[in-house]
Amino acid sequence: MSAAPDLTTPERCVLITGATGAIGGALARAYAAPRTHLVLHGRQQDVLSNLADTCRALGAQVTTSSVNLVDEEALKQWLHTLRKEHLPDIVIATAGKNTHPQTNGALEPWDDVQALLDINLKTPIAMAQHLVPAMQKRGSGQLVLISSLAAWHGLPTTPTYSASKAGIKAYGEGLRGLLAPHGVGVTVVMPGYVTSPMCNAMPGPKPFEWPPERAANVIKRGIDANRARISFPFPLNFGTWWLAVLPAAISQWLIKSLGFNHTDHSGSD
16 A cells, blocks of 8 residues: 655745746745745845745745845855755746836946846846756756747837847747757746836836736746746737837837837836
């Protein structure tokens, strides 16, 4: 007779960076369930603590961290410890930021550009470097990288953000083909506008804006199906896809006509 299963041992470990953000927090709550170990990372200590309590109340085991993700040595040590103690089954890299020109025709401040590229592009690639070899050895795992519909065509209101999201989109697409033979899936998420302080601070129109809970449910379903790409909402995802397909002059005319070519909001990130 086989032994009864240990119902106290987590079946899977899910790592979410940026868990104190809107999408990250909604994903944490969506994944919170018995026999799930959540590793939640976030910079806002009070928000992170409350989120952890909420997820524990839903039955999840929760570990939290506020390590500096752009400190290469600190990130390396954290992930090294994580690999040894509980190698994640799913890694969702939602930590990120935005910046934009403060006045029409002005470039974004260089310090802001560097900080954005560090967290939006370098950090998720570094996380893959530290976690993928162990996932390959185990023969399973899934990386979830957060791009944006802005990756289809750069927006004059957020040029560096668009560049970072185009970069992580291309990286994830390439990584998926590279890792598939080793049992490791890669999913690229391309959201439109999701209600959050960062979204509120972005200049320009915000058509078809979604609440974070709706976005999290769509993302989770796509992750569960190991989809190569998750994009929403329709029809904004369809329209922005055309920006990458049409001749550049037409795409840029459309962007200007729709009001995405000038800075009219200077909120903080």
